[in-house]
Amino acid sequence: MWSASVFTLYPEMFPGPLGRSMAGTALEKGLWALEAKNIREHGLGRHRAVDDTPAGGGPGMVLRADVLAASLDAGLAPDDPRPRLLMSPRGTPLTQKMARAFAGGPGLVIVCGRFEGVDERVIEGRGLTEVSVGDYILSGGEIAALTLLDSCVRLLPGVMGKDESGSEESFEGGLLEYPHYTRPREWEGRAIPETLLSGDHARIARWRREQAEKLTRERRPDLARKADEA
Numbered sequence: 001m002w003s004a005s006v007f008t009l010y011p012e013m014f015p016g017p018l019g020r021s022m023a024g025t026a027l028e029k030g031l032w033a034l035e036a037k038n039i040r041e042h043g044l045g046r047h048r049a050v051d052d053t054p055a056g057g058g059p060g061m062v063l064r065a066d067v068l069a070a071s072l073d074a075g076l077a078p079d080d081p082r083p084r085l086l087m088s089p090r091g092t093p094l095t096q097k098m099a100r101a102f103a104g105g106p107g108l109v110i111v112c113g114r115f116e117g118v119d120e121r122v123i124e125g126r127g128l129t130e131v132s133v134g135d136y137i138l139s140g141g142e143i144a145a146l147t148l149l150d151s152c153v154r155l156l157p158g159v160m161g162k163d164e165s166g167s168e169e170s171f172e173g174g175l176l177e178y179p180h181y182t183r184p185r186e187w188e189g190r191a192i193p194e195t196l197l198s199g200d201h202a203r204i205a206r207w208r209r210e211q212a213e214k215l216t217r218e219r220r221p222d223l224a225r226k227a228d229e230a
């Protein structure tokens, strides 16, 4: 079974929103598994300290290498085949392609950073691969981990309602998705585009393709260029 082990200072944040809706139902059905490990269990001293001041000075605190390593070593078998990730704004930006690759593997080990970040030596020493969810700063890795997990879990076999739902979404074909409409036929003076009501499937497919290309050119010229090159 696809399984995720999350190392965090806030285990109660999991499964959080992933305990609901599609991911939650799949979790209950045993289509995937999730465990959240509290890094603080390996904290030092009476106060179970996990962080310390940055070498060289500066603001904030840094998650200690020895504490995080102890938590990882106690929580994982040495031959655990799952990719070991650290959520980090410095990481490789998450893409749909990556989510697909992770979903096709055995699961994930995810470390959630806090404070100013994590001691560099444990990133190297435990072979953590840094993954980012975008060019902005969150206060901790937990929401980033939930985002990454959601993007993977919905791709696991049996999780999504209809099997084809997913293959036409934004990014899958290198384009943003075309606009959707549903009943009523007219709403506040706005009609559903006539083509979509024509019943002509070839025409509808062409219209959707054109809309997807137009939207992608307007909103994400970077993606449009990539799609042209492909």
Ligand code: SAH
Pocket: 086, 087, 088, 089, 090, 111, 112, 113, 114, 115, 116, 117, 118, 131, 132, 133, 134, 135, 136, 137, 138, 139, 140, 141, 142, 144
């Ligand atoms: N000082 C760091 C930011 C620390 S934010 C810097 O400037 O790079 C605290 C933690 O939140 C990070 O260790 C990381 O685990 C998580 N985090 C913040 N933003 C993130 C992002 N965009 N993607 C993934 N994780 C993020």
